[in-house]
Amino acid sequence: MKKYFLLTPGPTPVPPSVSLSEAQPILHHRTTEFGKYFVEVIENMKYVFQTKNDVLMVTSSGTGAMESSVVNLLSDGDEVIVASTGNFGDRWEKICQSYKVKVNKIDVEWGKSVNPKDIKNILDANKNIKAVFTTHTETSTGVVNDIETIGKIVSATQAVLVVDTISGLSGQKFLTDEWKVDVAVTGSQKGLMCPPGLSFVTVSEKAWQLVEKSQLPKFYFDWKKMKKSVANKETPFTPAVSLVVGMHKALELIKEKTIEKIWAENEKLSLACRAAVKSMGLKLFSDENVTCTVLTPVLMPEGIDGQKVVKVMREEFGISIAGGQDKLKGKIVRIAHMGYIDRFDLIVAISGLEIVINKLGYKIELGSGTKVLEEMLG
Numbered sequence: 001m002k003k004y005f006l007l008t009p010g011p012t013p014v015p016p017s018v019s020l021s022e023a024q025p026i027l028h029h030r031t032t033e034f035g036k037y038f039v040e041v042i043e044n045m046k047y048v049f050q051t052k053n054d055v056l057m058v059t060s061s062g063t064g065a066m067e068s069s070v071v072n073l074l075s076d077g078d079e080v081i082v083a084s085t086g087n088f089g090d091r092w093e094k095i096c097q098s099y100k101v102k103v104n105k106i107d108v109e110w111g112k113s114v115n116p117k118d119i120k121n122i123l124d125a126n127k128n129i130k131a132v133f134t135t136h137t138e139t140s141t142g143v144v145n146d147i148e149t150i151g152k153i154v155s156a157t158q159a160v161l162v163v164d165t166i167s168g169l170s171g172q173k174f175l176t177d178e179w180k181v182d183v184a185v186t187g188s189q190k191g192l193m194c195p196p197g198l199s200f201v202t203v204s205e206k207a208w209q210l211v212e213k214s215q216l217p218k219f220y221f222d223w224k225k226m227k228k229s230v231a232n233k234e235t236p237f238t239p240a241v242s243l244v245v246g247m248h249k250a251l252e253l254i255k256e257k258t259i260e261k262i263w264a265e266n267e268k269l270s271l272a273c274r275a276a277v278k279s280m281g282l283k284l285f286s287d288e289n290v291t292c293t294v295l296t297p298v299l300m301p302e303g304i305d306g307q308k309v310v311k312v313m314r315e316e317f318g319i320s321i322a323g324g325q326d327k328l329k330g331k332i333v334r335i336a337h338m339g340y341i342d343r344f345d346l347i348v349a350i351s352g353l354e355i356v357i358n359k360l361g362y363k364i365e366l367g368s369g370t371k372v373l374e375e376m377l378g
């Protein structure tokens with residue numbers, strides 16, 4: 001039997017009280033009892049998103065909510081901007097292309113953030129742009145984008161701003177209304193401390209106007225059906241009942257702690273993790289001034305394969321961190337510090353990283369990273 005430590009940037013560990021609430025006998029979804037859980041989840045998600053806009057729940061992982069945004073806002077042949085900083089920004093492009101939406105892509109070098117001026121230039125030159133799609137915290141590179149400035153630019157135009165905050169929400173500051181985000185998308189399995197399987201979207205008045213004109217095909221992901229059902233305290237189809245009950249509990253925990261304290265705590269863990277990595281003689285992958293606070297991307301030294309590091313940490317020590325994706329495969333590892341992950345989990349992960357990189361032949365002074373964590377987080 002091996003003890004298991006989960007520090008991947010999704011899924012993340014689930015608090016025992018959330019797991020226990022999910023283990024309750026299954027409720028039927030057309031009952032007052034379930035309806036109460038559901039509407040409270042929707043209301044509490046408004047707090048987490050910091051919005052007064054409509055919040056809709058989708059029974060799918062985060063990508064489903066991303067796809068629902070494309071099909072509910074757009075029509076065949078519409079033009080959009082995708083400002084991509086990595087693998088998940090690229091996902092917006094792939095979804096749009098699947099529906100024959102014309103993409104003006106801003107392809108940012110991985111490890112750097114979007115320059116909001118690049119978005120402004122395209123919007124100034126092309127008044128046909130219907131939507132701007134981008135990412136809050138780009139999980140593949142560890143970069144955070146300046147959504148506040150992007151929001152100022154996009155809100156002054158006819159286009160709507162659609163932001164993927166699947167890994168950022170309830171981890172790093174995100175203010176849907178104040179930053180003028182028309183549609184924000186998130187998933188249950190990261191900062192929200194639940195198992196994968198639920199996602200949420202916020203929809204502004206400006207976005208609803210586009211929904212009225214949208215002609216892309218949709219059935220299961222139809223936002224109008226979802227909105228009508230929320231008003232009746234139910235969902236259009238059978239929801240993931242147990243996950244909703246678990247989410248209800250997780251949101252209670254978040255509200256009890258307050259979202260501001262969660263942002264502050266994640267920032268503290270993030271600063272300590274970066275300092276630990278540097279004191280081990282390793283480098284961060286992304287520019288530090290735009291590194292997000294929900295995960296730390298660590299560049300592997302010459303001759304060390306990041307995929308192997310991840311494998312040995314998991315198989316020998318039961319510590320799960322993530323490797324690099326796509327062109328970063330083998331080159332980086334990613335350590336999450338969001339949701340239910342705490343300072344001692346981080347000490348375990350950094351300790352495992354020190355041991356495993358040494359085992360693989362690159363000299364790191366044992367204790368050089370953990371000492372910094374103990375000093376900064378103790």
Ligand SMILES: Cc1ncc(COP(=O)(O)O)c(C=O)c1O
Binds near residue numbers: 138
């Ligand atoms: C920023 C971001 N966007 C999109 C996704 C995709 O979400 P899912 O795997 O829940 O479909 C992820 C998941 O890792 C993510 O971190």
